[in-house]
Amino acid sequence: MNNSNNKDSRQAHAHIQKSFYEKTARNRIASIVDKDSFVEILKPGSVPTSPNLASLDITGSFDDGVIIGKAKIKDDAVYIIAQEGRFMGGAVGEMHGAKIVGMLLKALEEKPKAVVFFVDSGGVRLHEANAGLITISEIMRAMLKVRNAGIPIVTVIGGTNGAFGGMGICSCLSTHIIMTEEGRLALSGPEVIETLKGVEEFDSKDRALVWRVTGGKTRYLLGHVQVLVEDDIDEITQAIVDGIQLPIDTVDLDYLQQQQKGLQQQYDQWFGEKDSIAIWEGMGITEPESISMLSAKQVRAIKQG
Amino acid sequence: MQTQTILAELFPNELEYQIDNWVIRGSAETKAGKVEIIGTVDSAAINQAIAITLADAVLDVIAQGKKTPIVFIVDTQGQDSSRADELLCLNRTFAHLAACVDLLRRSEHPNLAIILGEAVSGGFLSYGLMANQIFALQSSQVKVMDLNAMSRVTKIPLDKLQSLSKTSAIFAPGVENFYKMGAVDEIWVNLDEHLVENAIESQRTHIQDFLTDNRRQVAKERDGRLLCNEIVDAVLSA
Numbered sequence: 001m002n003n004s005n006n007k008d009s010r011q012a013h014a015h016i017q018k019s020f021y022e023k024t025a026r027n028r029i030a031s032i033v034d035k036d037s038f039v040e041i042l043k044p045g046s047v048p049t050s051p052n053l054a055s056l057d058i059t060g061s062f063d064d065g066v067i068i069g070k071a072k073i074k075d076d077a078v079y080i081i082a083q084e085g086r087f088m089g090g091a092v093g094e095m096h097g098a099k100i101v102g103m104l105l106k107a108l109e110e111k112p113k114a115v116v117f118f119v120d121s122g123g124v125r126l127h128e129a130n131a132g133l134i135t136i137s138e139i140m141r142a143m144l145k146v147r148n149a150g151i152p153i154v155t156v157i158g159g160t161n162g163a164f165g166g167m168g169i170c171s172c173l174s175t176h177i178i179m180t181e182e183g184r185l186a187l188s189g190p191e192v193i194e195t196l197k198g199v200e201e202f203d204s205k206d207r208a209l210v211w212r213v214t215g216g217k218t219r220y221l222l223g224h225v226q227v228l229v230e231d232d233i234d235e236i237t238q239a240i241v242d243g244i245q246l247p248i249d250t251v252d253l254d255y256l257q258q259q260q261k262g263l264q265q266q267y268d269q270w271f272g273e274k275d276s277i278a279i280w281e282g283m284g285i286t287e288p289e290s291i292s293m294l295s296a297k298q299v300r301a302i303k304q305g
Numbered sequence: 306m307q308t309q310t311i312l313a314e315l316f317p318n319e320l321e322y323q324i325d326n327w328v329i330r331g332s333a334e335t336k337a338g339k340v341e342i343i344g345t346v347d348s349a350a351i352n353q354a355i356a357i358t359l360a361d362a363v364l365d366v367i368a369q370g371k372k373t374p375i376v377f378i379v380d381t382q383g384q385d386s387s388r389a390d391e392l393l394c395l396n397r398t399f400a401h402l403a404a405c406v407d408l409l410r411r412s413e414h415p416n417l418a419i420i421l422g423e424a425v426s427g428g429f430l431s432y433g434l435m436a437n438q439i440f441a442l443q444s445s446q447v448k449v450m451d452l453n454a455m456s457r458v459t460k461i462p463l464d465k466l467q468s469l470s471k472t473s474a475i476f477a478p479g480v481e482n483f484y485k486m487g488a489v490d491e492i493w494v495n496l497d498e499h500l501v502e503n504a505i506e507s508q509r510t511h512i513q514d515f516l517t518d519n520r521r522q523v524a525k526e527r528d529g530r531l532l533c534n535e536i537v538d539a540v541l542s543a
Contacts, residue, residue: 041543047536052475056461068540094475098521098533102540109541124426126459129449129476131530133426134488134520137434140400141518144407166430168396173404187396187427188386196386213392224394251404253367253412259401260364263357266393271353274388 018232020158021182025067025084028118028159031233032240033071033080040069041106042099050095052128061087064095068103073116074241079107082118085161090121092166093128097135104142107151114152114244117174122189123165136166143173147251152176154243157183158231162214164189176243177225178236179216181296185224186214208292209275217291217299218276221283222266230296308346308380311421311442314496316342328358329378335498337374337415337505341366344378344432346421351428352385356398359432363405367412374415374505377406377436381428399431406435410515415508417501420445420480420489437508437515438490440500441480447489448478474529485529487520 016022023031029038042063049060065087071080081103083090092100107115124132146153155174157163162184163171171177171185179185188196190204190213203209212218220228227243229235249255270279280288285302294302308329312320315333322331322342327349331342343362349355366373384395409416418433420441426449433439441447452470456463470477474485483489493500508515521537524530 041540042536047539051532052473055469055473056459056465094530094533095536098536099540101521101533102537105537106541106543124449126450126455127461127476129455130482130486130488131475131533133430133449134434134483134486134524134530135533137403137430137488138518138520140403140430140435141407144404148411163396165427169400169403169427169430172394172397172400185394185396186391187384187399188391193386193388193391202388213388218392219394222394224397251408253364253408256360256401256405256408257364257368259404260357260360263353263360263398263401267353267357270393272389273392276392279392 018234020156020180020233020236021160021231024086025082025118025120029067029071029080029082032237033073034075037072038069038080039071040067041103042068047095050093052094052131056127058127064093064099065090066096066099068099070112073237073244076113076244078244079103079112079115080118081115083120083159085120085159088125090159090161090167091123091125092121092132092136093125094131094135096125097132097139101135101138101142104139104146107146108149111149111151114154115146116240117153117155118159119155119157119163119167119171120159120161121163121167122161123167133166136170139170140173143170144251147173147175147248150248152244152246152248154178154240156236156240157185157216157225158236159183162186175248176227176246178227178229178239178243179219179225180229180231180236181211181216182231183216184210184214185219190214211292212276220299221276221280221291221303228296228299235296308421311496315419315498315501317498326354326358328355330362335502335505337502337509340374340376340501340505342376342378344380345428346378346380348380348382348423349428350382350385351431352387352390353393353395353398356395356402356431360402360405363409367409367414372412372414375409376501377416377418377433379418379420379424379429379433380422381425382423383425383429384427399427402431403435406432410437413512415505415512417504417508420447422446425449434488438504439488440491440493440504441483441489443480443492443494445480446478447480447483451478482529485524485527487524487527487529
């Protein structure tokens with residue numbers, strides 16, 4: 001092996017070590033919060049595993065796929081909610097959802113500086129479908145309460161399952177969304193659309209297309225999320241630190257009327273396009289085909305003009 | 306039952322409405338005063354245009370500042386699934402619609418959802434499931450996914466799902482299950498003009514109470530969701 005190969009493999013190794021995408025939810029927390037500051041709530045063993053899954057002969061997880069607790073990030077006291085995409089795709093069942101609702105309601109009482117939410121979920125857990133759907137609406141109500149109490153909810157979407165279904169909706173109730181290029185944010189997953197409408201509507205195996213429709217760069221350039229960063233723990237941590245400090249909007253009539261106007265304008269201008277390249281071109285971005293090759297920093301520079 | 310027939314039974318007085326692109330918009334007089342009618346019909350697949358129209362109608366009623374009650378009509382097969390809708394972040398538009406319904410609640414407008422036909426998944430979540438109260442016709446279909454599709458996706462044999470659904474309300478379709486889970490307040494068997502006015506008058510006497518989401522307690526009382534209330538309490542007291 002020659003020197004340059006050694007260097008490449010060292011760089012690749014360093015990249016994986018710094019990757020949010022590659023980490024478990026617990027390691028994401030450990031690598032982002034201040035050292036030894038995380039205190040888990042409902043630790044493994046303190047609550048039973050899901051009886052709803054047990055009755056279907058499925059082995060549950062000791063945390064039901066979501067880790068909650070208190071921590072500090074650069075000395076700010078925050079609450080953390082981190083979905084574990086490796087357990088049932090991060091999907092929301094009864095206990096999983098109740099842990100999130102509990103943490104949000106606790107934030108109303110104890111007023112941390114922010115709630116930091118690592119979303120990594122395909123949405124409702126079908127094995128507990130009714131409970132999952134209803135608890136998502138409970139999460140939505142609780143998120144709006146937290147916002148209206150002046151507490152920011154900073155959401156990071158950069159895991160293996162993205163943010164789909166009900167968790168795609170919940171994510172958009174955050175005050176601040178940080179995405180990586182690898183993160184995906186949508187309602188129906190590409191596989192679902194392909195099954196329902198055919199491969200000509202959405203070829204879910206075309207990864208480049210999936211990213212152009214649901215990925216971080218598209219969401220950032222179209223203004224659906226606030227920040228685009230590389231899949232890098234240090235960049236994500238800095239974006240969280242910055243996001244926590246920003247003033248937040250109260251969800252009142254003025255705010256929602258502004259949002260309404262924005263959604264209507266977006267619809268009038270772009271609805272009917274089926275690929276973001278045409279929209280990027282329409283936005284005046286030169287060489288829109290090259291966006292997929294650019295770094296997060298370069299894409300941010302394009303948006304900021 | 307046809308939408309028209311049902312609405313005429315619920316609102317015999319000064320009922321007016323238009324239906325355009327699956328969206329129903331209208332009003333009626335009741336003993337509790339005028340009510341605004343907003344919703345979807347004919348098993349609408351909710352897309353960007355429908356969600357934007359519903360949100361606009363809700364904001365209009367709030368902007369009038371008269372605390373006029375809203376009756377949401379729910380008949381949806383769920384979200385529309387298309388690349389054009391997803392490219393413009395359909396989940397974000399749904400979040401906006403849900404936030405509009407939440408503002409309506411916080412602005413002390415009595416509001417309730419009536420499930421006339423279907424209430425499925427994301428389409429139901431975006432407005433009906435956010436209302437103060439939900440009433441469902443006995444004939445209505447409330448679900449996330451039918452058991453055949455669920456069996457296919459989860460790889461759990463259909464007969465196992467069918468047999469478990471006899472004792473558990475957790476996953477199987479059905480208005481009774483959503484009642485047990487705390488999401489449906491009442492199942493309406495016979496329709497008359499007093500149902501809506503009674504609900505509105507009752508809400509007016511304790512409108513602030515609806516700002517606290519008590520569905521997990523209701524679900525426990527009805528043996529639907531046995532765990533979630535306990536878990537939330539455990540987190541709060543940790």
